[in-house]
Amino acid sequence: MKKSLCMLLMTFFAALLFADTYPVKPGEKIMFLGDSITHSSYYTGLLQLMLDSRGVPGTNVMNSGIAGGKTTGGLRRIQHDVIDRNPDRVFILFGMNDVGRGELYRTDSPENFKQRKAGLDKFSENLKKIIRRLEKEKITPVLMTPTAYDQYQKDGKSDRCNEPGLSDIAQIVRATAKEENLDLIELHPFMTDALKKHPEMRLCGNDLVHPTATGHTLMTALIAEQIGLAGSVAEVTVGKDGKTVSKFAEISELQITPGKISFRYAPERMAVALTGKFADVEKIYPFSEKFNREILKITSLAEGSYKLYANGAELGSFTAADFAKGIDLSRLDTPNRKRAEKAFNAVKEIRSINSTLRYLEQCRQIAFGSKFFTGTPDPKNFDAVTETLEKWRESYGPKWPYREYYGNVIDSYRKNAPKEAEYFDALENTRIQLEKDTRPEAYIITVEKIR
Structure with missing residues (x-):
């Protein structure tokens, strides 16, 4: 499976036509605009971790996803939830909710064909409007093909056909990127390939829509590779007569x-x-x-076995041939491995804070789009939003299957909206601490022959 996905990646990346491929710039603010796949995502925090670990200073990966989001809603909230937050680049990831699931794509009929076309046309229209708004503000849009719907499970749960619609969405995104000369991030073909060939991995959860932790990691890797983050962490060679060659590292006190x-x-x-x-x-x-290769080569060792130490702590035993070929330090218990494990905890913290903040925005969007809302939409009008939400929920009656869920969402809004600024501060503090925690420390490497 790994080999097949690698081959697909190599074939695709060889043919990619980016408008302007470049890594993330220091201090760049990157935003992901999308639906629930972004709302409570791991991938935005994972990408922040990767950028910080790569030593790209001051970057900020921002979340602008909303559960149930479509391009229509993305366009409606683009001013206060996107533009007013001053991103440099906005990655646009919609589609899962823009096409229907179930009978619309499972059954071919004239009416279904008509509805499919209407949905796809609306997606294309809204996507271009979002692009225009961003470009007007000198913000760079980046388009993304959608993640895949997991209708490839073998346990009978995959009967709600959705993938044909997402394939159509992906084609629209590709065509729009080419037409508008915009960068394109491909998720759909790779995630579809992985779902088909490895259904037991469960890259999506039981709802067949939302990626699992593994699925979010795959998303992150695909994004990171396509924006230019792939490559070794460091490469060091100690040769004959003490000559050293290093990349992304400094050698001293030899x-x-x-x-x-x-x-x-x-x-x-x-x-x-x-x-x-x-x-x-x-x-x-x-x-x-x-992304993780941290290679130490020593080509001048006499034949035999050697112990490798970091600050006096043994990391393992290797032969001279092993050292000549290269030891991957990232796989060993080095001081920086411990730092990396600690830094990883921030991913879950970022997800938790972002999820709370995004639920606040979800509530605002429900209220502003409701027939019960009067006046001018104002994100800071707590009372108007709360009152509208209650009327909206009650309008569905006591037997509405989502009544309890949205009751919890509304309760969360009441509790957390007054503290929204505190949550943003906590998110920023977590980001700053993560950047510090991902700064590697120097240490003494010792290689000693086993007598």
Whole structure:
């Protein structure tokens, strides 16, 4: 499976025609505009972690997803929820809710064909309007093909056909990117391929829509690779006569004695330590190979076995041939591995804070789009939003299946809206701390022959 996805990636990336491919700039503010896949996402926090670990200073990955979101809603909230937050680039990821699920695509009929076309036409129209609004404000749009709907499960749950509509959406996104000369991030073909060939991985949850932790990690990797973040963490070679060659690292205090080499190793970047279900992405995508390689080569060692130490702590035993080929430090228990594991905790914290903030915006959008709302939409008008939400929920009656869910959402709005500024401060503090936690520390590497 990993091989098949790798081949698909290589074939696709060889043919990609980006308008202007470049890595993320220091201090750049990147926003993801989308639906629930972004709303409570891991992928935005994971991308922040990868940028910080790569040593790109001051970047800010911002979340503008809303549960149930469509391009229509994205356009409606684009001023206060996107433009007013001053992003430099906005990655647009819609589609899952813009096309119907179930009978609309499962059954071919003249009426269904008509409804499909109407939905796709509306998506295309709204997407172009979003692009125009962003470009008017000198904000760079980046288009993304949608994630896949997991109708490939073998346990009988995959009867709600949606994938044909998403394939049509992906085609519209590609055509629009080409027409508008915009960068394009491809998710749909790769995630579809993974779902088909590895259904047991459960890249989407039980609803077949929302990516799991593994699915979000795959999304992050695909985005990171396509914006230019792939490559080694560091590469160091110690050769004959003490000659050193290094990339993304500094070597100093080199000492060579019979049977022993030591030096101060100061990497500029740090590997990402995926844990738990996040690490399962390695089964279908070569994450470590693409992003985490931290290679130490020593080509001047006499034949035999050697112990490798970091600040005096043993990391393992290797042969001279192993060192000549290259030892991947990212796979060992180095001081920076411990730092990376600690830094990874911020991903969950970012998701938690963002989720709370996005529910506030979801409530505002429900209120502003409701027939019960009067006056001018104002995100700061707490009382008007709360009153409208209650009328909106009650209008569906006591037997509405989503009554309890939206009751909880509204209760969350009442509780958290007055503290919205505090949540934004907490999010910023978490981001700043993450940038500090991903700064690698220098340490002494010692290689000593086993007697």
